[in-house]
Structure formats: structure tokens, C-alpha cells
Amino acid sequence: MSKTLIATIILIFTMSFSVQAQEVMVTGFPLGVGINVDRTIFEPYGNELQNIANELNSNPLSFVIVTGCADGIPYQDNHDSQNPGLALGRAHALKDHLISIFNIDNDRIIIQSIASGNSGDQYRFASVRIIDNLSELDDRLRAVEQRPPVENRITEVREITQVFTENMGLQFGTGITTSPFGALPIITGAITWKREVFVEAVLGHTFWNDSYLFDDVDLDTWHRIAGGQAYIYPFDEIPLAIVGGWYRFEEVSRLYNEYVKMSEGPIIGLRYTVLDYLSINGFFNPSKHNFAENIFSESKNGQFLFSVNFHMTLGGGK
Numbered sequence: 001m002s003k004t005l006i007a008t009i010i011l012i013f014t015m016s017f018s019v020q021a022q023e024v025m026v027t028g029f030p031l032g033v034g035i036n037v038d039r040t041i042f043e044p045y046g047n048e049l050q051n052i053a054n055e056l057n058s059n060p061l062s063f064v065i066v067t068g069c070a071d072g073i074p075y076q077d078n079h080d081s082q083n084p085g086l087a088l089g090r091a092h093a094l095k096d097h098l099i100s101i102f103n104i105d106n107d108r109i110i111i112q113s114i115a116s117g118n119s120g121d122q123y124r125f126a127s128v129r130i131i132d133n134l135s136e137l138d139d140r141l142r143a144v145e146q147r148p149p150v151e152n153r154i155t156e157v158r159e160i161t162q163v164f165t166e167n168m169g170l171q172f173g174t175g176i177t178t179s180p181f182g183a184l185p186i187i188t189g190a191i192t193w194k195r196e197v198f199v200e201a202v203l204g205h206t207f208w209n210d211s212y213l214f215d216d217v218d219l220d221t222w223h224r225i226a227g228g229q230a231y232i233y234p235f236d237e238i239p240l241a242i243v244g245g246w247y248r249f250e251e252v253s254r255l256y257n258e259y260v261k262m263s264e265g266p267i268i269g270l271r272y273t274v275l276d277y278l279s280i281n282g283f284f285n286p287s288k289h290n291f292a293e294n295i296f297s298e299s300k301n302g303q304f305l306f307s308v309n310f311h312m313t314l315g316g317g318k
Contacts (some may be wrong), residue, residue, distance in 0.1 A: 007301065021057075022130050026094060029124040034068075034089020035096075050293040053102035055130055064104070066091045068113045071123035073220050087113035094126040111173040167194045169316020177225070177281075177307035179249045180263040180289065180291060188309060192316040195233075202227045202247070210251070218262055219253035231271050239273035246285045247305070260292040267305065281307045 026045055029037055042049065056062055068091030070084065091111045096106040110131075116123040173188040186204035202226040211218050229245025244267065251261040265287030273279045283305040 005239055023127060024052060024208050025127040026126055028121045028126040028261055034086040035093045035095050039097060049102060053104055056104060059132055063108050063110060065110045065131060066095045067127045069123055069125050070115050072117040072119050084113055084115060087115060089191050090126040094128060098112060167316060169243045169314055171311050171313040173309045173311030175307055175309035178305050179225060181249060181251045181261055184225060195316045197232045199230045219255050221253055221260060222250045223251050225249050241271040243269050244285055245272050262290040263287045277310055
């Protein structure tokens with residue numbers, strides 16, 4: 001009787017140990033952190049992960065599924081709920097830990113990712129679960145094999161459709177620019193895509209009067225600009241954009257509300273964003289000049305323009 005009782009206790013203890021070793025969940029991943037997580041996050045789970053390794057060693061036919069999860073908290077620079085890469089990265093971080101610390105064979109690890117609509121660090125996790133049911137494994141392998149190959153290893157990724165408008169944004173600015181007829185203040189408004197491509201309108205007008213003599217009459221003029229440009233930032237790490245567009249400058253008589261000087265033509269140049277809210281621009285402007293007293297326009301090649309722009313960007317996150 002005593003031997004039976006001892007055997008029963010040993011069996012219960014063994015089953016309990018096996019159940020505890022079946023799945024380990026590592027929670028509390030920081031927001032926006034995937035595979036680059038500090039590996040100390042796994043240290044409190046060392047004994048449980050060792051049990052997983054022991055279970056695999058005792059059962060050569062068993063495998064483990066490593067699952068990464070991203071929660072539903074959106075934040076400014078990234079979108080956790082819209083980024084399956086974070087969930088997959090967390091799974092790979094745990095997989096690498098199992099291989100490097102517990103010597104688990106890479107061929108016995110299956111990776112998958114899930115996205116949770118719930119918010120909280122308990123939903124930013126990576127877990128490892130033992131599979132010793134071969135029929136369940138066969139079903140999962142068949143499902144994965146039907147998908148297009150993405151990596152050499154077996155990888156499951158849940159795809160999340162990205163909404164087009166999430167990459168759209170607006171930029172508003174003000175500054176000052178040179179012109180063929182003197183400096184003048186400007187305002188700008190742009191539509192942006194991922195803060196990489198901008199399509200911008202430029203308007204400007206002086207708040208002061210200039211003198212322009214015509215037949216000894218002072219026409220009391222002001223300056224104005226209207227134009228548009230597009231610029232693109234081709235480099236991820238360098239805030240330098242290539243710019244192209246069209247500008248029209250006018251010196252307008254207040255008496256007749258007609259221009260006495262006009263310069264119009266294409267621009268091509270560079271835009272350097274010194275700070276998130278400050279840009280410096282330099283353009284080459286081969287323009288045509290018209291004057292009220294002349295019948296024909298005059299070509300002005302080699303004209304350069306410079307401007308400084310303070311701006312604010314809304315939306316359009318990468």
C-alpha cells in the first residue's frame with residue numbers, strides 16, 4: 001500500500017512538473033521594443049525556461065512554439081497595434097535566448113506572432129509552449145507550408161492592412177525669401193506623405209512700400225510671390241531634400257494694381273532641415289523678367305534664391 005502511495009505521489013509530482021514546463025509567458029515588453037529588448041527581461045523566468053529545455057531533452061519528438069504579441073496602444077512615433085514586426089521581433093528575441101542560454105536546437109522552434117486589441121504591458125509578451133502532440137504539429141506545418149515562403153525557417157506572421165490616410169500629413173510654415181526685387185516674407189502650406197515627400201504652395205507679400213519711378217511718377221509699389229514646389233528626402237539619416245518647382249515674383253503698383261516688374265521661372269535646389277521646425281533653402285532660378293516699359297521679356301540666367309522657413313508638421317508619420 002505504501003509503495004502504491006509513493007508511486008502515486010511521484011506520478012502526481014512528475015505530471016505537475018510537466019504541466020509547469022509546458023508554457024512560459026514573458027510579459028512587460030517596453031512600448032516600441034521588439035528584438036532589441038534588454039535580455040535581462042528573461043532572467044526572472046530562468047527556472048521555468050530551464051524546465052522547458054529539460055522537457056525537450058527528455059522527449060526528442062517534442063517541439064516548442066514561440067509566440068510574440070503586440071498590444072493595441074497607439075503612440076506618436078510608431079503604432080504598436082499596426083506593427084506586426086514588434087510582435088515577431090519579441091518572438092525572435094525569446095527564441096535567440098532559448099538557443100544561446102539553454103542550447104535548444106533551432107530546428108525544434110516554430111515562430112508565430114499575434115496582435116491584441118487590448119492595451120497593457122501584459123499584452124506585450126513573448127511565450128514558449130511545448131508541443132508533444134504530433135497530430136497538432138502536423139496540422140500547423142501543413143498550414144504554414146501552404147503560405148508563400150518568407151524565410152528559410154518556419155515563420156508565421158499575421159498581416160495587418162495599413163490605412164493609406166495614416167501616412168498623410170500637413171505642414172504649415174512662415175519665413176522670408178530673397179527675390180529678384182528684394183526680400184519678402186512668405187507663408188507655406190504642404191501635404192506630406194510619410195514626411196518624406198512634400199508638395200508645397202508658397203505665397204508672400206511685403207508689408208512695406210517701395211518706390212518705382214515711371215515718367216517721374218512714383219508708382220508706390222509692393223512685392224509679392226506665388227509658387228509651388230515639391231521636395232523629397234531620399235536619405236533616411238540625412239535631413240537633406242531635393243526640391244523642384246515654379247516661382248513667380250511681381251513688383252506691383254498700388255496706383256494701378258498691375259505689375260511693373262515680373263520674374264517667372266522654374267526652381268531647382270536643396271532644402272536642409274536644421275531642426276524639426278527650421279529649414280534652409282537654396283535654389284537656382286533661371287527666370288524670365290518682364291518690365292512695364294519694355295515690350296519683350298529679358299532672360300536672367302544664373303539667378304539664385306535663398307530662404308529660411310519655420311514650420312510645423314502634423315501627422316504623416318513614417
